[in-house]
Amino acid sequence: MNPSQTEFTNLYCQLSRHFFSEITPEALHEPKLVHHNRTLHDDLQLALSASELLDMVSGNxxxxxxxxxxxxxxxxxxxxxNPDLGDGRGVLLxxxxxxxxxxxxxxLKGCGQTPYSRRGDGRAVLxxxxxxxxxxxxxxxxxxxxTRSLAICHNLEAVRRETMEPRASYIRIAKTHVRFGHFExxxxxxxxxxxQLLADYVIETVYPHLKAIDAADRYAELLNTIAHNTAVMIAGWQAVGFCHGVLNSDNxxxxxxxxxxxPYAFMDDFEIHFICNHSDTEGRYAYSQQPNxxxxxxxxxxxxFGLLVSEQQQEAxxxxxxxTYNHEYLQRMRAKIGLQEPLPEDRELVADLLILMDQSQLxxxxxxxxxxxxxxxxxxxxAGWPMDSNNWQAWLKRYFIRRQLELFPEGCSQRIRQHTPLFVLRNYINQEVIAAAxxxxxxxxxxxxxxxxSPFEKVSGVPARYYEPPQSENQKGLILSCSS
Incomplete structure (x- = not known):
């Protein structure tokens, strides 16, 4: 057991009662454990037995x-x-x-209706x-x-979505479940x-280092820190080709x-304006739009935050x-092509590469x-790679000249491999896992x-084709709905 804590607490309940509603979860009957994230369990130094974990994840x-x-x-x-939002199919334990x-x-997600479920059933599907x-x-x-998931369970109940699907519930672990929408x-x-109460709660539970800042500037620094961390996260998404799909402010x-x-997706063939959510008919949350x-x-x-900080602090x-986004994204993309020393021409080199990849559908x-x-x-x-065209030849010439400006140009290939995963969770792999489950x-x-x-190395027992690009067109660019 964690020596510093022997039981759970719910710190959010210290806030005013209009911030939340107490819930009795709708438990799954005769649940079976689907998967347990043992690494996360150990990282958190939990001491839940198998039966305690199953009871917790099933709501029993x-x-x-x-x-x-x-x-x-x-x-x-x-x-x-939308003023009518809240936890509609999950509860903070x-x-x-x-x-x-x-x-x-x-x-706990998928545990039945809450006062904020509106017309939903509050359940989750496998x-x-x-x-x-x-x-x-x-x-x-x-x-x-x-956020990460600790465990999933399911049972024999069926839930209606587009079709009837098996019911499930799972436990999500996060530093906080306070959203932008709470402050809105x-x-x-x-x-x-x-x-002020909520801002103090976020500082206490997520950013305790901010307590050392003078009270007059503390909320401005909280806002600044959230903006910084959001930019770092989205720069990371862009560099690995991840599309979230539903970047509403409550998410x-x-x-x-x-x-x-x-309906998230890791991109297959590169498309600058890739849309992974078929509900997003106008491309509001396309890959290219995520930073904006x-x-x-x-x-x-x-x-x-205008209730707590000045306009100047908001603008800052x-x-x-x-x-932060511009710095983090360029740094990550520079590493993906093996470069380490920052030079002014790198921004244009990366931008031109993405245009060519989009045009060539690589x-x-x-x-x-x-x-x-x-x-x-x-x-x-x-080798005739990546494509025998004047545009590609011109880019490759610029690129290899740029590599020679590195302090250690012989290390460029190694840096690329260190920042490029061998295994990527493509949507067709997700679908095959779901179908089997x-x-x-x-x-x-x-x-x-x-x-x-272990995304940067090959793991035995994993189908070899999962380490290669999709072999058929129907495996590429799968677009899903919000119910995913």
Whole structure:
């Protein structure tokens, strides 16, 4: 047992009662454990037995100190403000502190209706549970901040979505479940006292280092820190070709963690304007728009913080987002082509590369692995790679000249491999895992989960084709719905 804590607490319950509603979860009958993230379990120094874990993830019983609640918030969905939001199919059980005294939220998803479910049934299906379970682990292993799933269970009940699907529930672990939409709600009802309470809660649980800052500047620095962490997260998404799909402000975490997985996708053939959500008919959340939407959501948050900070401080936070994103993205993309020393021409070199990849429809993941195999321009041309065209030849010439400006140009290929995963959670792999699981076969999910934990090396037992680009067109660019 963690020596610093013997039971859970629910710190959120210390806030005013209008922030949440107490809930009795709708338990799954005769549940079976689908998958247990043992690495996360050990990282958190949990001491849950197998039966205690199954009870917790199925809603049949909770450790001492848990107090299930559903949070109230609002947010902008596809650009429009919705005042009627809140935890509609999940409950915050409480927090567990790790050995560093960091409290981690335990959030049970799929446990039935809450006062904020509107017309929904509050349940989850196995398909969406698996997608979030795998997606969070994929991003975490790639060094991108993300919520993670501790465990999934299912039973024989059926839930209606587009079709009848097997019911499931799972536990999401996060630094916090406070969203941008929480602050939008408090600003909308002009609750300055509530805004201060929530800001203090976020500082206490997520950013305790901010307590050392003078009280007059503390909230401005909180806003600035959230903007910074959001920019770092989205720069990470762009560099690995990850599309979230539903970047509504109620899906944005103030911890800068990837939050609320839905129709997400890791890109196959590179498309600058790739859309992974078929509900997004106007491309609002396309891959190319994610950085701008991140800024737009930070603008909403900054406006809400207007109850606590000045206009100048709001603007400073938005500038922090822009500057941080530009720096982080270029740094990550520079590394993906093996470069380390920052030079002014790198921005244009990367931009021109993305245009060519889009025009040539090259696999976003595999391209960089192939680039690492060549030491000079002539070797690429001799191999007819990546494409025998004047535009590609001109880019390759610029690129290899640029490599020679590195302090250690001979290390470029190694740097590419260090920043390019061999295993990527493509949507067709997700679909194959889900199809097997729905037939009661969880072996493939176990093997894929192992591969996600070591994305830069090949893991035995994983189908070899999963380490190659999709072989058929119907495996590429799968577009899913919000119900995913």
């Amino acid at each position: 019983g909770f450790p001492a100190g848990c107090r299930p609640i559903a949070q109230k918030y609002t947010g902008h969905q596809f650009g429009y403000y 409480g927090q567990w502190r790790d050995s560093n005294q960091q409290p981690w939220d335990f959030h 398909r969406s549970a698996i997608r979030e379970h795998l997606g969070g682990e994929a991003l975490h292993a790639l060094g991108i901040n993300s 709600w408090l600003a909308q009802i002009e609750d300055k006292a509530g805004m 944005m975490s103030v911890a800068g963690e990837t939050f609320d997985f839905g 939407i991140g800024l737009w959501n930070c603008q909403l948050l900054a406006q809400a 936070a938005l500038n922090t987002y822009v500057e 696999d976003f993941q595999h391209f960089f692995l192939q680039l690492a195999d060549f030491e000079n321009e002539q070797a690429c041309l001799n 729905e037939q009661g076969d969880f072996d493939l999910m176990d093997r894929v989960f192992q591969a996600l934990g």
